[in-house]
Amino acid sequence: MKRVVQLGALFLGIATCVCRADLASDINSILGDKLLQRASVGIEMVRLGAADGQAVEVYQHESRKPFTPASNLKLVTTSAALDRLGSDFKFRTVLLLHDKDLVLIGAGDPSFGDSEYLRRVGWRVTTVYENWAAQLKKNGITRIRNVVIDDSIFDEGFLHPHWPANQIDHWYVAEVGGMNLDINCLDLSVDASVSPVRVGVSPATKYVDIQNTCVPGANAVQIGRKPGTNEIAIRGEASPAVPGPFQETIHDPPMYAATVLADTLSAAGIEVSGKVVRNSNAHIERAKAPPQFRAVGVHETPIAVALARANKDSINLYAECFCKLLGHETSRTPGSWENGTAAVGAFMRQIGISANEFHLDDGSGLSKQNNISPHALTRVLEYDFRGKSSDAFVASLSVSGVDGTLEDRFRGTDLRHRVVGKSGFVEGVSCLSGYLHARDGQWYAFSIMMNGIPYKSNTLAKTLQEKIVRALDNHVTQQAARG
Numbered sequence: 472m473k474r475v476v477q478l479g480a481l482f483l484g485i486a487t488c489v490c491r492a493d494l495a496s497d498i499n500s501i502l503g504d505k506l507l508q509r510a511s512v513g514i515e516m517v518r519l520g521a522a523d524g525q526a527v528e529v530y531q532h533e534s535r536k537p538f539t540p541a542s543n544l545k546l547v548t549t550s551a552a553l554d555r556l557g558s559d560f561k562f563r564t565v566l567l568l569h570d571k572d573l574v575l576i577g578a579g580d581p582s583f584g585d586s587e588y589l590r591r592v593g594w595r596v597t598t599v600y601e602n603w604a605a606q607l608k609k610n611g612i613t614r615i616r617n618v619v620i621d622d623s624i625f626d627e628g629f630l631h632p633h634w635p636a637n638q639i640d641h642w643y644v645a646e647v648g649g650m651n652l653d654i655n656c657l658d659l660s661v662d663a664s665v666s667p668v669r670v671g672v673s674p675a676t677k678y679v680d681i682q683n684t685c686v687p688g689a690n691a692v693q694i695g696r697k698p699g700t701n702e703i704a705i706r707g708e709a710s711p712a713v714p715g716p717f718q719e720t721i722h723d724p725p726m727y728a729a730t731v732l733a734d735t736l737s738a739a740g741i742e743v744s745g746k747v748v749r750n751s752n753a754h755i756e757r758a759k760a761p762p763q764f765r766a767v768g769v770h771e772t773p774i775a776v777a778l779a780r781a782n783k784d785s786i787n788l789y790a791e792c793f794c795k796l797l798g799h800e801t802s803r804t805p806g807s808w809e810n811g812t813a814a815v816g817a818f819m820r821q822i823g824i825s826a827n828e829f830h831l832d833d834g835s836g837l838s839k840q841n842n843i844s845p846h847a848l849t850r851v852l853e854y855d856f857r858g859k860s861s862d863a864f865v866a867s868l869s870v871s872g873v874d875g876t877l878e879d880r881f882r883g884t885d886l887r888h889r890v891v892g893k894s895g896f897v898e899g900v901s902c903l904s905g906y907l908h909a910r911d912g913q914w915y916a917f918s919i920m921m922n923g924i925p926y927k928s929n930t931l932a933k934t935l936q937e938k939i940v941r942a943l944d945n946h947v948t949q950q951a952a953r954g
Contacts, residue, residue: 483734484751494530494946495846501938502532503519510923513538515845516943518557519856519906519914526853526916530943534849537828537842538920540756541895542876543902544836544843545726545790549781550851550864551818552793555800556774558863564650566603566756566768567619571616572745573736574753574764575729577650579624579799579806581780581792582772584652584674588780596653596674597735599680603768604739610767617745618733621753622649622725625795626805631722633838640696640720644837647791649805654788655724658716659694663687663709669703671716675738678730679703679721694719725749778867782893787835794834819847824855836895845918848904856906868892868905881937885910890940894933899923901932909944911951917943 480842500513515534517526564740566573582588584596595601595611607613629646630639638644645655658678668685679701685692688708694717696703701722712869729747737743757764782788795806797814804810812831820826828847832840855864869875871885876894880903881887892905904918919936 479828487880493949494942497942497946498530498532498939501935501942504935506924506928506935507921509925510921511536511538512922513845514918514939515849516915516917517849518947519853519854519916526849526859528917529947531846534846534918535825535828535844537830538902538922539839539897540836540841540848540920541897541900541902542785542787542836543848543893543895543904543918543920544831544834544841544883545781545785545895546848546893547819547831547843547851548790548793548797548815548834548905549778549867550755550855551815552797553774553778553855553860554818554858555797555814557861558774560774561771562774562777563768565766567753567764568612568615568767569619569753570758570766571614572619573615573617573619573732573767574619574621574750574757575650575732576754576757577622577624577648577728579649579651579792579796580774580777581651581654581771581786581789582651583770584731585780586658587697588776589785597731599734599768599770600732601739603732604736604741604835606725607736607741607767608739612767613740614742614744615736616743618729618736618743618747619750619753620650620729620747621750621766623751623754623805624799625649625696625792626807628807631791631808631833633840635837636698637656639698640694642718642720643787645720645788646724647720647788647795648728649795650725650728651788651792652724652728654786655727656718656720657721659703660716661685661692661705661709661713663711663713668705668709670716673716674731674734676727676731676734678727678734679719681705685709692717696720696722705914764826775863775866778863778873782867783869785876785894787837790835791833819851822850824850837897839897839900845904848918848920849916852904852906852918856914856916865891865906869894880933881940884937884941886937886941886944889944896929898926901929901936903933903940904935907940907944910948913947915943915947 513533516530518849562578565576658673690710693707794811798810799806801814802810828844830842832838866889869877871881871890895902907915
């Protein structure tokens with residue numbers, strides 16, 4: 472989605488609130504819903520596009536108080552990344568031939584082998600690897616020694632310590648590496664026509680150890696991975712109609728990606744006589760002796776692809792890769808959550824957000840130790856609306872009633888298409904932040920943050936959020952009619 476106008480002036484500060492009593496009354500009535508009786512709520516709404524370059528506050532409620540943002544934090548991480556890297560940035564993963572070894576240099580690309588994204592262009596998880604294998608054979612290379620992975624662009628802290636420990640085998644808690652493959656998950660299929668059941672792995676790889684005691688019977692398959700290992704247990708019973716495939720996370724993503732590369736080469740008829748090994752100095756060795764390293768494969772991903780998967784589709788891995796990449800870019804050391812969140816925090820302070828309005832713990836919002844105020848979120852949205860990469864940022868957001876996490880939001884209303892933004896949810900937290908293109912022709916940025924909502928009440932919380940946005944749209948329409 473492209474904005475109607477391109478505004479060049481930078482934010483100079485939020486002007487005096489121009490909210491009318493009717494808007495405040497309407498929103499306060501919504502906040503009186505019994506769902507929010509024990510919850511805390513923060514809201515800020517500002518009108519963008521004032522001639523003097525100022526955003527004008529039209530409503531606020533506890534707007535400077537930090538709240539747990541859930542996935543609304545992705546707006547901040549991707550904004551910081553776009554500001555630092557630029558809209559022309561591309562992740563660049565390189566395959567090198569060195570002596571008898573193949574060396575894979577990871578770029579922290581979260582989209583590499585992402586099956587859901589690749590289906591849209593007719594590729595498989597291993598298509599890039601298969602193309603590289605074909606090119607090697609074309610060049611007469613049918614035997615290599617080791618497959619070497621250099622993932623040193625990021626550190627080896629793959630799993631965040633504050634993510635839910637009981638959910639490590641869920642796709643949204645996938646580990647984060649300097650080399651990734653298919654959002655660091657694999658698919659397991661179950662054939663219940665034999666006993667014990669036959670288990671298939673996609674992509675085909677020897678990287679995981681399957682412990683299978685599942686037998687034909689009822690539809691009650693249990694799958695889990697032992698923390699810190701790639702031991703996957705499949706238990707229970709499976710019926711012939713058992714759903715699948717089952718998605719399972721893996722441990723140590725770079726070694727997984729390199730192992731699947733070795734498996735793909737072998738399947739293509741290229742003998743791998745050695746091992747899959749990690750060498751975090753391969754890029755340094757290449758810089759010292761470049762003639763000894765020959766590039767035999769390159770894969771590039773435009774930043775727009777990764778931004779959309781982070782914001783439209785809310786894939787945590789993408790936001791975390793942006794976070795760690797920022798840490799690498801600013802520190803020139805392996806990207807980590809420590810230097811990544813420090814880089815995002817520096818961006819926020821640079822655009823005028825007070826340090827007491829946020830605390831960052833990761834890049835995606837999965838950790839509940841993140842905190843940020845509605846004012847800070849609207850400030851980021853305002854900055855991007857006016858910034859040099861505004862079209863790229865807005866295009867990465869979900870369009871209400873159309874795509875991404877807002878596909879089912881505002882349907883059946885005239886707000887469909889006119890709200891773009893980001894939803895956010897973890898247990899007890901529901902948020903919505905983004906832009907409204909109102910019926911008065913103006914653009915508004917808003918952030919609605921609800922913390923402490925009852926268990927399994929996100930659907931109701933989303934309804935209240937939509938009522939609040941609708942109240943804003945109705946208010947400004949009435950104001951325009953009054954002249």
